[in-house]
Amino acid sequence: MTMLGSYLTLAAVLFCLGLYGVLTKRNAIIVLLSIELMLNAVNLNLVAFAKYGINASLRGQVFSLFTMTVAAAEAAVGIAVLISLYRRRATVNVDEYDELRR
Amino acid sequence: MDITFAQYAWFAPLFPLAAFAILTAMGRGLGRAGAWVATAASLLSFLLSLLIAIERLGGTAEDYTGRIEWLRAGSIMLHAGYEVTNLTSLMLVIVTFVALLVNLYSIGYMKDDERISVFFGYVALFTASMLGLVLADNLLTLYICWELVGVCSFLLIGFWFRKPEARAAAKKAFIVTRIGDLGLLLAILLLYWNMPNHALDFTSLYNVFHSQSDTLSASLTTLIALLIFLGAVGKSGQFPLHVWLPDAMEGPTPISALIHAATMVAAGVYLVVRTFDIFEASQAALAAVAIVGAFTAIFAAVIGLAQNDIKRVLAYSTVSQLGYMMLALGAGSTAAATFHLFTHAFFKALLFLAAGSVIHAIHTQDIREMGGLGRRMKITAWTFGIGALALSGIPPFSGFWSKDAVLAAALDESPWLFAVGVVAAFFTALYMARLFFLVFFGAPRGDAKAYAHAKKSPAVMTVPLVILAVLALLAGFVETPWNEWLGSWLSGEEEEGGINGLVVIASVGASLLGLYLGWLFYGRRSSSGNPAAEKASGLRRILERKFYVDELYELAFVRPLAALGRGLDAFDRVVVDGAVRLAGRSVQAAGKLNTRLLNGQIQAYALCALLGAVLLILAIAGRRFW
Numbered sequence: 144m145t146m147l148g149s150y151l152t153l154a155a156v157l158f159c160l161g162l163y164g165v166l167t168k169r170n171a172i173i174v175l176l177s178i179e180l181m182l183n184a185v186n187l188n189l190v191a192f193a194k195y196g197i198n199a200s201l202r203g204q205v206f207s208l209f210t211m212t213v214a215a216a217e218a219a220v221g222i223a224v225l226i227s228l229y230r231r232r233a234t235v236n237v238d239e240y241d242e243l244r245r
Numbered sequence: 246m247d248i249t250f251a252q253y254a255w256f257a258p259l260f261p262l263a264a265f266a267i268l269t270a271m272g273r274g275l276g277r278a279g280a281w282v283a284t285a286a287s288l289l290s291f292l293l294s295l296l297i298a299i300e301r302l303g304g305t306a307e308d309y310t311g312r313i314e315w316l317r318a319g320s321i322m323l324h325a326g327y328e329v330t331n332l333t334s335l336m337l338v339i340v341t342f343v344a345l346l347v348n349l350y351s352i353g354y355m356k357d358d359e360r361i362s363v364f365f366g367y368v369a370l371f372t373a374s375m376l377g378l379v380l381a382d383n384l385l386t387l388y389i390c391w392e393l394v395g396v397c398s399f400l401l402i403g404f405w406f407r408k409p410e411a412r413a414a415a416k417k418a419f420i421v422t423r424i425g426d427l428g429l430l431l432a433i434l435l436l437y438w439n440m441p442n443h444a445l446d447f448t449s450l451y452n453v454f455h456s457q458s459d460t461l462s463a464s465l466t467t468l469i470a471l472l473i474f475l476g477a478v479g480k481s482g483q484f485p486l487h488v489w490l491p492d493a494m495e496g497p498t499p500i501s502a503l504i505h506a507a508t509m510v511a512a513g514v515y516l517v518v519r520t521f522d523i524f525e526a527s528q529a530a531l532a533a534v535a536i537v538g539a540f541t542a543i544f545a546a547v548i549g550l551a552q553n554d555i556k557r558v559l560a561y562s563t564v565s566q567l568g569y570m571m572l573a574l575g576a577g578s579t580a581a582a583t584f585h586l587f588t589h590a591f592f593k594a595l596l597f598l599a600a601g602s603v604i605h606a607i608h609t610q611d612i613r614e615m616g617g618l619g620r621r622m623k624i625t626a627w628t629f630g631i632g633a634l635a636l637s638g639i640p641p642f643s644g645f646w647s648k649d650a651v652l653a654a655a656l657d658e659s660p661w662l663f664a665v666g667v668v669a670a671f672f673t674a675l676y677m678a679r680l681f682f683l684v685f686f687g688a689p690r691g692d693a694k695a696y697a698h699a700k701k702s703p704a705v706m707t708v709p710l711v712i713l714a715v716l717a718l719l720a721g722f723v724e725t726p727w728n729e730w731l732g733s734w735l736s737g738e739e740e741e742g743g744i745n746g747l748v749v750i751a752s753v754g755a756s757l758l759g760l761y762l763g764w765l766f767y768g769r770r771s772s773s774g775n776p777a778a779e780k781a782s783g784l785r786r787i788l789e790r791k792f793y794v795d796e797l798y799e800l801a802f803v804r805p806l807a808a809l810g811r812g813l814d815a816f817d818r819v820v821v822d823g824a825v826r827l828a829g830r831s832v833q834a835a836g837k838l839n840t841r842l843l844n845g846q847i848q849a850y851a852l853c854a855l856l857g858a859v860l861l862i863l864a865i866a867g868r869r870f871w
Contacts, residue, residue: 162855166848174848241845
């Protein structure tokens with residue numbers, strides 16, 4: 144049981160670090176990286192529960208594999224969007240991406 | 246049944262209505278020719294009315310009623326229709342005849358007005374609505390035309406709307422008569438609710454109120470009669486709603502003739518005659534009619550003594566004569582009232598048109614600036630004199646016979662009403678003598694240049710005057726004390742003839758005394774005396790201010806209502822508008838707060854989402870401790 148607790152703690156720390164990065168960083172690439180960090184924290188949770196959970200099974204591990212695949216696709220799309228944004232605006236500073244206000 | 250002219254009576258209002266439509270649609274293009282369109286329409290109406298009347302003169306023609314279903318909503322059914330009786334046909338002739346002469350006369354009088362086609366359009370609509378009112382077979386149709394008449398009078402009194410007085414007078418006429426209209430509307434609604442089958446036509450009214458059945462309680466009958474009378478008071482300028490009629494003189498003079506002789510004010514008397522069955526069922530209502538009529542007769546005659554505007558004097562004489570008609574109605578004699586309406590139509594139209602001829606010549610309405618016009622305008626002076634004698638009730642002019650009939654009816658009812666009528670007759674003669682001598686006799690007092698330029702009116706204006714003068718002279722012979730032809734024709738019953746010496750002596754004596762005093766004061770010394778120097782005693786001031794009725798209304802109704810209006814306006818501005826503005830402002834403020842929050846940066850949104858999620862979690866977690 145203690146193992147599960149430490150994994151979950153680690154995952155929570157990673158998640159909070161990612162969240163902090165998403166909310167505070169000005170560089171869009173760092174923000175994307177922070178999102179990846181948050182996703183990985185969730186993956187860690189899934190794997191930890193799959194191994195030490197009450198109903199331990201492979202299902203959690205399979206799910207985390209899917210998550211990684213989707214995350215890879217998401218990263219590809221995200222980077223593509225970022226590049227096109229950069230071409231239009233010549234900046235990666237998220238403070239200047241305020242189209243929603245207009 | 247043979248085809249009769251009565252079946253086509255509904256064409257009578259249709260001709261002027263068509264003329265109105267034509268003039269409205271293409272008035273500007275027609276220009277002066279538009280006047281002839283309207284005149285031709287009124288001529289057609291007059292000829293038709295004449296045919297109908299001749300057809301009925303035989304006394305064998307039956308009353309004709311034509312009616313269509315107008316509205317059906319559920320169980321409610323409303324009819325529109327027309328009815329031709331002897332009374333109706335008489336009114337048709339009066340209205341169309343006066344309208345025709347007014348049309349003719351206006352061709353001369355209004356020839357320089359650039360809106361002449363608009364004027365004739367209004368006159369045509371006025372005539373059409375009055376004819377509709379006369380023909381209506383039920384109260385609802387009558388009420389619609391009644392309101393149309395009111396609208397037309399508004400349009401025509403305010404015809405010269407660039408004059409502020411004309412605008413004010415038009416508004417005043419409309420608002421004051423509206424008070425009466427409300428009474429009539431309430432009466433119609435009461436009848437509608439209480440009559441069997443919701444019938445509003447005059448035949449049903451006759452049946453219900455003559456059968457002595459208890460369909461309607463006595464108090465309800467009185468209430469309905471009084472409300473109808475209120476409508477008549479408004480339209481016919483009876484005290485206390487007479488104030489609009491003298492101000493209505495701001496309109497063109499032919500309109501004054503039309504309003505005073507044939508259309509607007511006659512509508513009130515006609516309404517009471519038409520619904521007289523209801524009045525007969527209520528003694529109290531009849532007494533109210535008689536008292537209001539008698540009081541108005543003497544009240545307006547006294548005011549007429551001190552007015553200096555030629556048209557205003559005539560206006561007050563109309564108010565006074567309408568008082569006579571109401572007096573006759575209150576005394577229970579519709580025949581006398583209708584007879585006086587009939588003769589009054591001729592001599593009052595004559596007087597107004599003659600006055601218009603004077604005004605047309607010297608461009609002033611102030612009798613203090615007139616004088617000596619008799620030598621310049623012979624036809625006008627003669628015809629005006631005939632009208633004045635008819636109005637004063639000197640035999641054998643028409644006014645004598647009808648006034649005699651009214652006074653005889655009043656004497657049957659009460660000696661007091663009779664006495665008031667005789668005194669009013671004295672004042673009538675006095676102010677007419679004053680008017681006549683000041684305008685046509687003596688030396689010119691006003692602008693010498695205007696006097697020098699005063700020329701005879703064109704034939705199109707004098708011919709109607711002569712026609713009316715002949716009628717003012719002769720129209721009285723249709724109903725004389727020894728030959729009550731008109732009364733029996735109207736009621737369909739043989740009436741007992743008979744001459745009442747007291748009535749004749751009293752009324753003629755009072756009139757002659759009035760004329761003599763008038764000649765004494767204004768005729769004899771008018772060569773040297775200046776009426777402007779008349780003693781300005783207290784009584785005279787009161788009369789000139791018309792017993793301060795206008796001022797009283799101003800104080801009692803206009804000011805408080807205006808204050809109430811201002812109060813409500815302030816309430817609207819501060820409270821209602823304030824609440825609306827508060828709602829707007831608070832939404833705006835909330836919006837401003839939000840724009841600060843929603844700065845378009847995704848990170849700020851994410852922070853909000855996070856805070857929301859935290860709050861949610863806290864709430865879910867916190868539930869455990871409650």
